[in-house]
Amino acid sequence: MISKKAMGISPSPTLSIDSKFKEMKANGEDVVGFGAGEPDFDTPQHIKDAAIAAINAGKTKYTPAAGTLALRKAVADKFKRENGLDYKPSNIVVSNGAKHALVNTFMAILNPGDEVIIPAPYWVSYPEMVKLADGVPVSIQTTEEDGFKVTADEIRAAITDKTKALILNSPSNPTGMVYTREELQAIAEVAVEKNIYVVSDEIYEHLIYEGEHVSIASFNDKIKDLTIVINGVSKTYAMTGWRIGYAAANDEIAKAMANIQSHASSNPNSIAQEAAVAALTGGDEEILRMKRHFQKRRDFMVEMINSIDGVSCSMPHGAFYIMMNISKLKGKELYGTVITSSDDFAELFLKVAKVAVVPGRGFEAEDFVRWSYATSMDNIVEGLERLKKFLSGKYE
Numbered sequence: 001m002i003s004k005k006a007m008g009i010s011p012s013p014t015l016s017i018d019s020k021f022k023e024m025k026a027n028g029e030d031v032v033g034f035g036a037g038e039p040d041f042d043t044p045q046h047i048k049d050a051a052i053a054a055i056n057a058g059k060t061k062y063t064p065a066a067g068t069l070a071l072r073k074a075v076a077d078k079f080k081r082e083n084g085l086d087y088k089p090s091n092i093v094v095s096n097g098a099k100h101a102l103v104n105t106f107m108a109i110l111n112p113g114d115e116v117i118i119p120a121p122y123w124v125s126y127p128e129m130v131k132l133a134d135g136v137p138v139s140i141q142t143t144e145e146d147g148f149k150v151t152a153d154e155i156r157a158a159i160t161d162k163t164k165a166l167i168l169n170s171p172s173n174p175t176g177m178v179y180t181r182e183e184l185q186a187i188a189e190v191a192v193e194k195n196i197y198v199v200s201d202e203i204y205e206h207l208i209y210e211g212e213h214v215s216i217a218s219f220n221d222k223i224k225d226l227t228i229v230i231n232g233v234s235k236t237y238a239m240t241g242w243r244i245g246y247a248a249a250n251d252e253i254a255k256a257m258a259n260i261q262s263h264a265s266s267n268p269n270s271i272a273q274e275a276a277v278a279a280l281t282g283g284d285e286e287i288l289r290m291k292r293h294f295q296k297r298r299d300f301m302v303e304m305i306n307s308i309d310g311v312s313c314s315m316p317h318g319a320f321y322i323m324m325n326i327s328k329l330k331g332k333e334l335y336g337t338v339i340t341s342s343d344d345f346a347e348l349f350l351k352v353a354k355v356a357v358v359p360g361r362g363f364e365a366e367d368f369v370r371w372s373y374a375t376s377m378d379n380i381v382e383g384l385e386r387l388k389k390f391l392s393g394k395y396e
């Protein structure tokens with residue numbers, strides 16, 4: 001008999017699609033994957049070299065639970081250099097990926113029944129993480145026409161006396177939306193006025209193709225004190241498997257997070273921490289190279305999708321995802337199945353054309369499926385050719 005809490009948590013749809021895709025591939029099926037948002041590039045060599053050197057130097061023991069001082073200093077320097085934010089190493093908690101940093105955050109700030117506002121479409125894990133910490137997720141729906149953006153007024157209207165926090169994710173997974181400085185400033189004013197925390201997930205900050213990244217924490221001391229900034233090395237440095245993410249918060253929250261982590265998991269992997277220092281101090285060259293590839297892929301995909309009858313998409317300005325609108329296909333019959341939902345579409349597309357995309361339901365975006373373009377141009381060309389053939393009913 002499992003707990004009520006465990007029964008209320010659904011599996012990650014992004015990770016389930018990815019494992020289904022990997023299983024089909026291992027079985028020799030000719031499948032193309034656009035599921036999990038995971039850079040296809042290898043981790044840069046200087047980062048791998050730092051990890052090998054760490055092993056040879058015997059850096060294979062426990063470190064402080066919140067991360068080595070060297071890494072927390074490198075993270076604090078990064079915040080100063082890139083975001084104009086002053087943090088001490090004691091404000092930084094390094095965790096097993098940004099996912100773990102987010103779970104620690106909700107554990108540290110939520111009491112049972114506290115509400116957390118989440119603009120939708122959102123990354124699938126946010127509501128489940130809030131529930132894990134006994135909080136109540138409250139979504140605000142945004143639309144494609146409004147660029148998938150929530151306004152300060154909409155946030156104000158959603159705040160109740162139970163609201164404890166707001167989650168922001170700019171650039172966004174899954175929509176690729178990027179908030180402007182002015183939009184963030186207006187949201188920050190509401191957060192300060194209503195005294196609610198802002199959990200700002202900035203993991204895609206380096207992947208912006210139009211516009212600039214602004215950390216909401218950087219406007220003034222009041223909003224900085226209320227913001228927990230989440231970031232990590234997974235996406236920026238193609239280091240998804242290394243599992244290093246981090247959070248920056250005020251003294252009280254950072255201490256609570258470090259305490260929680262000291263019992264739950266202790267320090268993140270000592271070797272990966274050494275590699276993360278090399279990543280954060282090694283310059284931008286590799287990041288820019290990967291970004292150029294992502295941008296080329298995005299431009300190609302958006303143009304192709306919009307040239308195919310029955311589907312469309314808007315231009316995402318950041319991250320590496322495209323939300324394809326499938327609303328015109330709903331009610332239509334394809335290969336003997338009437339498409340009634342994003343799940344129907346994704347299942348049929350995988351079964352018939354052997355292409356894995358993530359259905360929008362998990363993002364609270366029922367009229368969409370998500371493509372990740374963190375995959376090779378060859379795969380992208382192949383995946384879109386299959387989409388065209390699939391929609392014109394040409395598969396057997």
Ligand code: PMP
Nearest residue numbers: 097098099123173203232234245
């Ligand atoms: N936040 C967002 C918005 C993400 O897309 C991801 C991707 N997994 C994460 C956090 C977590 O990243 P990781 O745990 O690999 O650092």
Ligand code: GLU
Nearest residue numbers: 012014015035036037173
């Ligand atoms: N965040 C990525 C995605 O949305 C990786 C999978 C996951 O951690 O959910 O695809």
